Amino acid sequence: MTLFPLDYFPTRLRSGPHTAAAAHALARTDMPKYTPSSSNRFARLTRDLPPAKRRMLRRNLMFVGLTLGLVGLLSLMAKANAAGGAYTVDDGAINAPGECNLDIWYQSLRHQGSNHGVVISPACTFASLPRLQLGAALERSREDGHGQTQVSPQLKAQLWNREDLGLQLALATSAHFALDRGHSFDGGDINLPLTYQPLQSLRLNLNAGWAHAYDDGQQDHHWTWGGGLEYDLGERLTLVTERYGQRGGEQTWQAGPRLHLGANLDLDLVLGGQLNQGRDRWLTSGATLRF
Numbered sequence: 001m002t003l004f005p006l007d008y009f010p011t012r013l014r015s016g017p018h019t020a021a022a023a024h025a026l027a028r029t030d031m032p033k034y035t036p037s038s039s040n041r042f043a044r045l046t047r048d049l050p051p052a053k054r055r056m057l058r059r060n061l062m063f064v065g066l067t068l069g070l071v072g073l074l075s076l077m078a079k080a081n082a083a084g085g086a087y088t089v090d091d092g093a094i095n096a097p098g099e100c101n102l103d104i105w106y107q108s109l110r111h112q113g114s115n116h117g118v119v120i121s122p123a124c125t126f127a128s129l130p131r132l133q134l135g136a137a138l139e140r141s142r143e144d145g146h147g148q149t150q151v152s153p154q155l156k157a158q159l160w161n162r163e164d165l166g167l168q169l170a171l172a173t174s175a176h177f178a179l180d181r182g183h184s185f186d187g188g189d190i191n192l193p194l195t196y197q198p199l200q201s202l203r204l205n206l207n208a209g210w211a212h213a214y215d216d217g218q219q220d221h222h223w224t225w226g227g228g229l230e231y232d233l234g235e236r237l238t239l240v241t242e243r244y245g246q247r248g249g250e251q252t253w254q255a256g257p258r259l260h261l262g263a264n265l266d267l268d269l270v271l272g273g274q275l276n277q278g279r280d281r282w283l284t285s286g287a288t289l290r291f
Contacts, residue, residue, distance in 0.1 A: 084288065085258070085266060085268045085288040086284045087254060089207050089243075090193035090226075091195045091205045091228075092194050092205070093168050094125055094170060095123065099124070099125060099290055100123065100125075101122070101123050103286065103287075104119065105268065105285065106286065107119075107283070107284040109282050110282055110283060115144065119137055119139045122135060133157075135154040136153050136154055137151070137174075149179040150177065152174045155173050156170055157171045159171055166197035167195070168194070170192070170193050171192060173191070174188060189209055191209035192208050193205060193206070193207050194206045202231050205229070206226070207225060207226035207227070209223070209225075210224065224246055225245060226243065227243055228241065236260045238260070239256075239257060240257075242254050243275075245275075251274070252273070252275065253275060254271070256268060264290070265287065266289075267285075268286045270283070270285075
């Protein structure tokens with residue numbers, strides 16, 4: 001799990017006519033017609049938007065298309081629902097033994113389309129280690145014209161699981177390494193996620209943790225917190241909302257719908273923003289797949 005405040009994510013021919021009238025009609029329909037290109041249609045639909053917002057929308061649509069193509073192929077061998085995805089507040093569950101998940105998302109600032117990031121994050125629970133989930137996150141971000149690539153190995157252990165009480169508790173930790181600078185270690189964090197499910201359609205997530213980061217060469221230590229809610233409106237739609245932050249520092253919110261495409265694939269559209277300091281806003285589109 002990447003704590004956003006530290007550094008911040010896939011598509012007949014019919015038989016021909018047998019009469020002269022029908023043949024004449026077909027000849028007329030075979031005449032070339034002007035068909036607007038997809039780029040022209042996109043330009044007309046977005047002509048009232050500022051250039052930065054048009055670029056951001058185009059990138060999000062391209063990302064969703066590529067993601068649907070990728071996960072559409074992978075979903076042929078998938079067999080379970082996903083959770084987590086582009087949201088920061090974690091839950092107390094891990095993958096079932098022998099199962100994996102793949103999260104991928106694209107995030108772009110609302111008023112600064114040049115600032116964006118892509119994250120790919122796989123995780124697996126092996127049958128030989130049924131209470132331990134191993135994962136990693138690969139992030140490529142660009143801010144103010146400067147790009148950065150970061151890799152974050154992750155570990156999540158199931159500490160307590162009482163399905164009869166609707167309670168799950170885990171311990172999650174990760175480290176962050178920048179791949180394109182001399183001092184690669186960028187920090188680490190530890191988190192205790194707790195999930196309480198009072199109703200079949202409602203899940204409440206609470207997080208408490210500690211983070212260590214390098215901020216412009218200076219070491220920074222702070223406590224972290226978060227709370228989230230997931231509410232199922234039906235078999236195919238879940239509403240997700242969360243708020244998280246640092247003690248005495250940034251506070252952030254995110255919310256959006258999660259669409260379940262069958263039993264294999266989830267798609268997220270997330271709007272988020274800061275509650276203090278710069279009050280930036282961003283849009284995230286992502287997908288989660290288990291297999």
